[in-house]
Amino acid sequence: MQRAAERIAPHAHRTPVLTCTSLERRVGAALFFKCECFQKGGAFKFRGATNAVLSLSEAEAARGVLTHSSGNHGAAVALAAAVRGVPATVVMPRDSARVKLAAVAGYGARVELCEPTAAARQETADRLLEETGATFVHPFDDARVIAGQGTAALELLGEVADLDYLLVPVGGGGLASGTALAAAGLSPRTRVVGSEPEAVDDAARSLAAGRRLMNPPGPTRTVADGLKTSLSELTFGILSAHLEAVVTVSEEAILAATRLVWERMKIVIEPSAAVPVAALLGGGVTAGWSAGRAPRVGVILSGGNLDLDRLPWQATEGDKS
Amino acid sequence: MQRAAERIAPHAHRTPVLTCTSLERRVGAALFFKCECFQKGGAFKFRGATNAVLSLSEAEAARGVLTHSSGNHGAAVALAAAVRGVPATVVMPRDSARVKLAAVAGYGARVELCEPTAAARQETADRLLEETGATFVHPFDDARVIAGQGTAALELLGEVADLDYLLVPVGGGGLASGTALAAAGLSPRTRVVGSEPEAVDDAARSLAAGRRLMNPPGPTRTVADGLKTSLSELTFGILSAHLEAVVTVSEEAILAATRLVWERMKIVIEPSAAVPVAALLGGGVTAGWSAGRAPRVGVILSGGNLDLDRLPWQATEGDKS
Numbered sequence: 001m002q003r004a005a006e007r008i009a010p011h012a013h014r015t016p017v018l019t020c021t022s023l024e025r026r027v028g029a030a031l032f033f034k035c036e037c038f039q040k041g042g043a044f045k046f047r048g049a050t051n052a053v054l055s056l057s058e059a060e061a062a063r064g065v066l067t068h069s070s071g072n073h074g075a076a077v078a079l080a081a082a083v084r085g086v087p088a089t090v091v092m093p094r095d096s097a098r099v100k101l102a103a104v105a106g107y108g109a110r111v112e113l114c115e116p117t118a119a120a121r122q123e124t125a126d127r128l129l130e131e132t133g134a135t136f137v138h139p140f141d142d143a144r145v146i147a148g149q150g151t152a153a154l155e156l157l158g159e160v161a162d163l164d165y166l167l168v169p170v171g172g173g174g175l176a177s178g179t180a181l182a183a184a185g186l187s188p189r190t191r192v193v194g195s196e197p198e199a200v201d202d203a204a205r206s207l208a209a210g211r212r213l214m215n216p217p218g219p220t221r222t223v224a225d226g227l228k229t230s231l232s233e234l235t236f237g238i239l240s241a242h243l244e245a246v247v248t249v250s251e252e253a254i255l256a257a258t259r260l261v262w263e264r265m266k267i268v269i270e271p272s273a274a275v276p277v278a279a280l281l282g283g284g285v286t287a288g289w290s291a292g293r294a295p296r297v298g299v300i301l302s303g304g305n306l307d308l309d310r311l312p313w314q315a316t317e318g319d320k321s
Numbered sequence: 322m323q324r325a326a327e328r329i330a331p332h333a334h335r336t337p338v339l340t341c342t343s344l345e346r347r348v349g350a351a352l353f354f355k356c357e358c359f360q361k362g363g364a365f366k367f368r369g370a371t372n373a374v375l376s377l378s379e380a381e382a383a384r385g386v387l388t389h390s391s392g393n394h395g396a397a398v399a400l401a402a403a404v405r406g407v408p409a410t411v412v413m414p415r416d417s418a419r420v421k422l423a424a425v426a427g428y429g430a431r432v433e434l435c436e437p438t439a440a441a442r443q444e445t446a447d448r449l450l451e452e453t454g455a456t457f458v459h460p461f462d463d464a465r466v467i468a469g470q471g472t473a474a475l476e477l478l479g480e481v482a483d484l485d486y487l488l489v490p491v492g493g494g495g496l497a498s499g500t501a502l503a504a505a506g507l508s509p510r511t512r513v514v515g516s517e518p519e520a521v522d523d524a525a526r527s528l529a530a531g532r533r534l535m536n537p538p539g540p541t542r543t544v545a546d547g548l549k550t551s552l553s554e555l556t557f558g559i560l561s562a563h564l565e566a567v568v569t570v571s572e573e574a575i576l577a578a579t580r581l582v583w584e585r586m587k588i589v590i591e592p593s594a595a596v597p598v599a600a601l602l603g604g605g606v607t608a609g610w611s612a613g614r615a616p617r618v619g620v621i622l623s624g625g626n627l628d629l630d631r632l633p634w635q636a637t638e639g640d641k642s
Contacts, residue, residue: 013340038587040342266363266589268587311629311632
């Protein structure tokens with residue numbers, strides 16, 4: 001992972017670590033927020049994509065990279081490919097937000113639209129991989145991507161000593177796996193705690209059951225749209241071995257935490273990034289804490305990409321009416 | 322000013338300096354944003370208020386401090402008084418936003434409501450000063466406050482070498498004066514450029530006329546509600562001597578710049594803080610630039626306090642309909 005950090009250092013931002021007195025008072029802990037919303041492309045995803053793209057051989061790189069994504073990973077791969085100056089193709093569902101399509105295209109990638117189903121996505125990707133000979137860069141089921149995502153925690157742990165807890169959101173588990181591996185190497189006593197929406201709680205159920213369980217197929221409604229994916233065998237294995245717990249939170253708690261971070265910290269985070277903050281505010285993370293001092297808690301604020309035509313808390317009110 | 326910096330250092334945040342590639346491309350300059358929205362109380366105002374409160378003698382401090390403000394300065398004085406453990410009174414108009422009243426009270430200050438007129442405000446403040454023997458802390462017409470505000474530029478100039486321009490918003494002129502004095506001392510070749518809304522352009526008119534001109538009395542409509550005040554003789558004198566120019570911007574440009582910073586930088590800034598960004602995007606600031614390289618521009622993002630029930634650009638749409 002140290003090698004991943006060196007590889008991406010010339011290209012990625014070393015994002016700042018911010019604190020917030022009012023949130024610390026509320027939680028009763030010292031809090032250190034690693035602001036990946038300030039990362040290139042607006043999310044930690046740039047780290048993993050860049051490490052993957054820079055790890056390719058010259059011959060592989062020349063044939064380009066391909067991924068499918070409707071969110072931050074697509075933009076990250078497009079940006080990472082531009083860093084190396086190689087072609088990128090991103091397969092995106094036809095119903096993706098226009099702002100996201102424009103972002104990926106704006107970073108110089110070729111956008112290929114497909115029907116909004118998993119089958120169509122796979123078929124389109126397979127066809128294009130065959131045509132181009134490009135390398136597929138998976139959003140999380142890839143050791144190079146995981147190592148890249150872990151560099152955020154590597155920076156945080158190098159900058160802030162003696163963290164008792166380190167909190168991350170869990171979707172496919174790439175960020176959580178990288179974070180857990182970084183902590184295991186650099187600060188084994190730090191407890192890494194995952195968090196996810198109740199609506200897509202596959203990681204919590206999988207860790208409880210000791211085997212990988214999936215989120216139900218079909219559309220799922222959560223404001224944390226970056227966390228809908230289920231774990232892969234690879235990320236399940238890493239998280240089983242290294243995660244202290246996975247805390248689940250309600251949609252209301254996610255929205256309240258999103259707003260609180262905007263209001264108190266003045267940082268635009270997307271609801272997916274607020275999930276660990278919601279877990280912290282709910283009290284579930286530090287419930288078992290019994291040392292004679294307040295715990296020191298690191299939180300990775302994963303990203304800040306969202307539609308600014310509406311506030312997330314307004315969108316929900318609108319849906320209710 | 323160095324002494325002000327040492328005085329407030331144990332209490333104020335050393336705010337981060339952030340960059341933004343997409344804004345740099347758009348403007349054709351290297352940009353360095355000093356993020357005072359992350360300052361305690363959500364704005365640079367904490368610096369000046371803290372320097373003023375910590376500069377008082379023991380006897381003065383014991384009698385407390387008083388100010389009038391419906392905005393960030395009231396909260397800053399309340400916070401600064403809490404730092405020293407002395408009483409604070411803030412005179413606020415009855416029609417202040419509830420969130421602002423709550424913030425000032427939450428920081429431990431006594432809130433005194435008055436009718437929303439300048440006369441009532443002054444009368445209430447005078448009566449309370451007589452009663453309590455407190456020291457009045459003016460939002461900008463005070464050398465200690467100006468020195469405190471200047472510490473933001475001091476930090477920025479110490480961290481980023483060779484700035485060609487340094488941009489600040491101008492209301493009463495406290496931040497602009499402190500910034501101009503910091504630059505004059507630390508980096509005389511840096512051109513300090515003020516910016517204000519067209520609707521309250523007293524600084525631009527005053528500097529053009531060579532004498533202090535006021536904004537018209539009565540309510541003024543600008544989304545940049547922190548910049549409605551006119552200069553004082555003190556700040557007019559400093560700005561006349563040290564400011565390169567004052568650029569004025571339209572309401573539309575302010576809203577567009579606010580949104581752009583939220584969207585691209587993921588930082589919650591209030592519209593007043595977006596005024597220098599709007600000036601920069603409008604091209605007026607660097608129009609005369611002719612060196613063989615892109616100019617290096619510092620921007621002080623002054624604060625991030627605003628009502629998050631609505632987005633600023635939504636509020637305007639609502640007003641139009």
